[in-house]
Amino acid sequence: MKHKTHTFTNSDELIEVYKIKPISIGQLIGVLDNIEYEIGTSRYTTGLINLTNYNKIMVRTENVAYYYGNVENIRTNNNSVFNSNIIFWKSKADTEPFKILKYNNKDGGNSFVYKVENTQINSIIFQLRNERNEIITDAPDYMMVIQYNFDEKKDILNILISIDNIMEEMYQTILFAINRLKLLL
Amino acid sequence: MDINKTRTIFSFISSANRQSQEQSCNFTIDYPDGILSCCPNEYVEINVLSFDMPNTINNINSKNNEFEIITPNETLEKTIPSGNYSIKTFVAQLKNLIENDFITITYNEAQNTYIYKQR
Numbered sequence: 522m523k524h525k526t527h528t529f530t531n532s533d534e535l536i537e538v539y540k541i542k543p544i545s546i547g548q549l550i551g552v553l554d555n556i557e558y559e560i561g562t563s564r565y566t567t568g569l570i571n572l573t574n575y576n577k578i579m580v581r582t583e584n585v586a587y588y589y590g591n592v593e594n595i596r597t598n599n600n601s602v603f604n605s606n607i608i609f610w611k612s613k614a615d616t617e618p619f620k621i622l623k624y625n626n627k628d629g630g631n632s633f634v635y636k637v638e639n640t641q642i643n644s645i646i647f648q649l650r651n652e653r654n655e656i657i658t659d660a661p662d663y664m665m666v667i668q669y670n671f672d673e674k675k676d677i678l679n680i681l682i683s684i685d686n687i688m689e690e691m692y693q694t695i696l697f698a699i700n701r702l703k704l705l706l
Numbered sequence: 707m708d709i710n711k712t713r714t715i716f717s718f719i720s721s722a723n724r725q726s727q728e729q730s731c732n733f734t735i736d737y738p739d740g741i742l743s744c745c746p747n748e749y750v751e752i753n754v755l756s757f758d759m760p761n762t763i764n765n766i767n768s769k770n771n772e773f774e775i776i777t778p779n780e781t782l783e784k785t786i787p788s789g790n791y792s793i794k795t796f797v798a799q800l801k802n803l804i805e806n807d808f809i810t811i812t813y814n815e816a817q818n819t820y821i822y823k824q825r
Binding site: 537538539540541542543544545546548549550551557560561562563564565566567568569570572573574578580582587588608609611613616617618619620621622623624625626631633634635636637639640641642643644645646647648649650655656658659660661662663664665666667668669670671672673674675 | 714
């Protein structure tokens with residue numbers, strides 16, 4: 522009697538592989554965009570999750586030149602250092618979503634004080650940017666108080682001349698005193 | 707160099723009152739003529755005294771919310787709605803979008819990763 526048998530073979534074509542391809546969420550899940558990652562039956566583990574996107578809220582100013590070159594390497598990605606026009610920055614991640622992100626210079630500190638080279642300011646363009654130097658287009662309205670302090674420069678040459686005059690007067694006084702003492706002796 | 711403060715001007719700024727064609731992230735303040743002009747022996751300092759802004763900026767927006775699921779038969783384009791997500795609400799949203807009979811997603815808290823698995 523002839524036995525009838527069935528033989529089962531394993532075929533790769535039968536395994537349906539699913540893939541995930543981040544288009545723009547790669548940075549959030551720690552992988553590269555536009556690359557296909559096989560999920561498979563074993564499992565696919567992403568990179569570290571970081572939903573921060575960006576953290577810094579920076580206020581930049583246009584039309585203003587600052588003294589003594591505050592510098593930054595944020596505007597380019599090749600570590601070039603340029604003069605900075607950032608006047609304020611704060612971490613968004615320090616404030617819960619939908620709460621007020623606030624800064625108050627209560628103690629009169631000089632954290633965000635900048636000496637300006639311009640002798641006249643007619644207008645200032647304020648820009649909100651993040652640490653990637655992207656304009657934060659979905660930023661809500663904000664309030665800001667800026668103090669302009671006008672300070673008087675004192676000329677060092679005049680100070681030195683006045684010190685020289687005082688020293689001269691002291692010398693003359695001592696000389697006069699010595700002469701008087703000689704007369705007495 | 708010794709300095710003497712000669713005068714102080716406060717500028718209270720609300721981005722809501724910008725010109726209509728401007729955005730709150732990029733607007734101009736025009737000062738009245740001469741108000742911010744230095745005398746010959748003066749210089750000016752800018753001091754940020756206060757800044758207040760609601761933290762309503764979404765961490766997921768139109769620039770970082772798209773991915774594709776590629777099945778043997780088709781490519782499914784997925785878009786995560788803009789919003790402020792935590793790690794757990796984000797995975798819940800992913801589950802809503804792609805978890806079906808074939809794919810599961812879990813959050814590995816110890817490693818801070820997501821695990822995709824095909825059933």
